[in-house]
Amino acid sequence: MRFQDAAKDARAVVYAGIQADPLVAQAAELLADASPAQRVLARAVMNGETEDAAGWRTAFPTLFGGPAAAQGLDDRDRSEAILAASLAVAGRGDQVRSQFRGAIVEAVTERLLARRVPGATLRRERRILFDGVPAEIHPYDVTVESPGAAEAYDCKWGARGISPDVLHQLDDARSHAAAEGERLLPVLVIFDARRSCEVRLARQTAPRTGTRLVTIETLDRLAGRRAEAAS
Amino acid sequence: MTPIPALVERIVSAMAGLVELGETIEDEWTYVHDLETVWVARLRAVAAERSATAPGPDLEPAIDRLIDEAGRIADPHRAIDWLSTLPQATLVALGEVAW
Numbered sequence: 001m002r003f004q005d006a007a008k009d010a011r012a013v014v015y016a017g018i019q020a021d022p023l024v025a026q027a028a029e030l031l032a033d034a035s036p037a038q039r040v041l042a043r044a045v046m047n048g049e050t051e052d053a054a055g056w057r058t059a060f061p062t063l064f065g066g067p068a069a070a071q072g073l074d075d076r077d078r079s080e081a082i083l084a085a086s087l088a089v090a091g092r093g094d095q096v097r098s099q100f101r102g103a104i105v106e107a108v109t110e111r112l113l114a115r116r117v118p119g120a121t122l123r124r125e126r127r128i129l130f131d132g133v134p135a136e137i138h139p140y141d142v143t144v145e146s147p148g149a150a151e152a153y154d155c156k157w158g159a160r161g162i163s164p165d166v167l168h169q170l171d172d173a174r175s176h177a178a179a180e181g182e183r184l185l186p187v188l189v190i191f192d193a194r195r196s197c198e199v200r201l202a203r204q205t206a207p208r209t210g211t212r213l214v215t216i217e218t219l220d221r222l223a224g225r226r227a228e229a230a231s
Numbered sequence: 232m233t234p235i236p237a238l239v240e241r242i243v244s245a246m247a248g249l250v251e252l253g254e255t256i257e258d259e260w261t262y263v264h265d266l267e268t269v270w271v272a273r274l275r276a277v278a279a280e281r282s283a284t285a286p287g288p289d290l291e292p293a294i295d296r297l298i299d300e301a302g303r304i305a306d307p308h309r310a311i312d313w314l315s316t317l318p319q320a321t322l323v324a325l326g327e328v329a330w
Contacts, residue, residue, distance in 0.1 A: 037323045044320045047312045049303040059296040061289030062326055094306070158312050160262070193330040195273065196315040199265045217330050 001150070001182045006125045006139035018096070019103045019124075027085040028107030030078065037063060038075075038082050039216050043191060045086035046101050056083055098157070105155040105191045106141045112222035113144060113153075121146045128152060128184070130176040136169050148183060155189040159196035162188065167206035174210045187212045194218070235286050235325070238294045239278035242321050243271050245301040249317065252310035259311055266311075270318040277327050293324040 006012060018024065031042055041060050050056065057064040063079040089100045106124070113122055126143045127135055144151035152173055154166055170186035177184035190197050194215040201208060214222060246267055253263040301317050304310050322329040 036329060040316075040319045040323050040329050044300075044316050047309065047316050048300050049309075050300055055296055055300075058289075059293050059300065059320060060323060061287070061293050062323055159315060160259070160311055192315055193319055195269055195330050196266060199269055200262060202265070203261065 001177050001180050001184065002129050003123065003143060003145050003150075004127045004129055004135075006127055012125070015099065015103070016125075018099045019106070021100070021103075023085065023088055024100060024103045024107050027082075027089060027104045028111055030082050030085055031104065031108045032111040034078065034082060035075065036217050038079055039191070039219070041079065042082050042086045043216065045083060046089045046097065046104075048090060051087055051091055053083055053087060056087075101157040101191075102155065105157055105189060108191075108219065109142050109153055109155050109189050109222060112219060113142065113151075115223035115225075117144050117146065117151075128173050128177075130180060133176050136172075138169065140173075149185075150177070150183065151185045151187060153187045153189055155191075157191050159190055159192040159200040161190065162197060162200045162204070164204060164206040167204060167208050167211065170211045171207040185212060186210065187214055189214045189219070189222070191216050191219075232286060232288075233291055235281040235284060235290070236275075236278040238286065238291060239274050239321070241294060241298055242274060242317065245298045246271065246314060246317060249301055249304065249310040249314045252304065252307045253314055255307045256311065263311060263314060266314045270314070273330075274318055274321060277322065277325060281325070290324060294321070297321060297324065 027042070031039060034042070041056070041063060044059070045056055060079070065076060089097055089104070092100055110122060110124065121144050123143045123145055124141065125139045127139050128143070129135055140152040141155045142153040152170065154170060156162065166188065170188060174184050174186045188211055190213065192215060194213070194217060197213060197215055250263055250267050254260050297317060297320055301313055304313050319329045
């Protein structure tokens with residue numbers, strides 16, 4: 001089993017430009033330390049139509065003050081910053097925002113993993129090659145390339161991104177690694193609730209038992225931290 | 232002041248509108264209806280637990296705003312995303328665990 005940089009085709013070059021956009025890094029930095037409820041705010045705003053910040057503050061009273069707010073000043077400031085960054089993403093337009101959202105989930109995943117694994121082992125956009133097996137077309141969004149304990153991450157914005165192709169690719173990588181006597185943990189990171197992911201998975205016949213599922217409520221586990229309640 | 236179960240039913244109605252839009256994506260018909268089923272069950276369970284609780288003054292405006300947002304969704308793909316997002320946002324507004 002060996003890792004390799006993905007080919008720089010036209011799609012990869014365009015997407016690399018989005019991944020490098022400062023807005024992606026800003027949003028990822030905020031969301032890596034966000035509460036689960038703040039992550040729901042980001043999901044709603046980046047999925048939404050309204051670009052009126054006041055309206056979103058009204059929709060999330062537990063984050064933006066008023067009698068129901070239970071957060072301290074730091075959390076309120078972070079909620080404001082997340083709202084501003086999410087509105088900036090939503091303002092990029094329909095086509096581009098979906099690419100931004102995907103890039104943000106990848107960047108959040110990378111940041112959280114960096115708290116658990118050595119930075120030198122953490123890579124982006126990598127293929128995994130096995131002897132005698134044709135290479136997969138799609139690279140993995142994030143990999144942890146630790147000898148004997150490798151991890152491969154596919155990151156999606158929503159539960160709808162879970163497809164047979166995705167599940168097969170992850171499971172194939174795990175089984176090919178095992179055939180070579182290597183350990184590879186495939187992980188699907190979904191910026192959506194587990195409840196929605198389970199609905200999506202319920203009718204899939206592709207193998208999933210060897211693939212770990214990390215959802216919006218358990219993102220912190222990427223960093224080795226326990227998940228918190230989201231209210 | 233509108234009781235919590237009535238506010239939740241307004242969200243359930245808004246979700247029905249999203250279902251109507253999302254089910255036009257033929258391949259996602261089952262997923263859309265399954266999503267509605269599980270999230271409506273979760274929301275109604277919360278509503279039942281909170282039926283005797285007076286809602287805070289911020290809750291009804293929050294629900295109004297979320298319903299308004301759902302009503303603005305015109306794209307069926309976005310509607311499917313919102314079918315998962317709207318109940319989570321509602322639960323956060325209710326001060327509940329969002330899943």
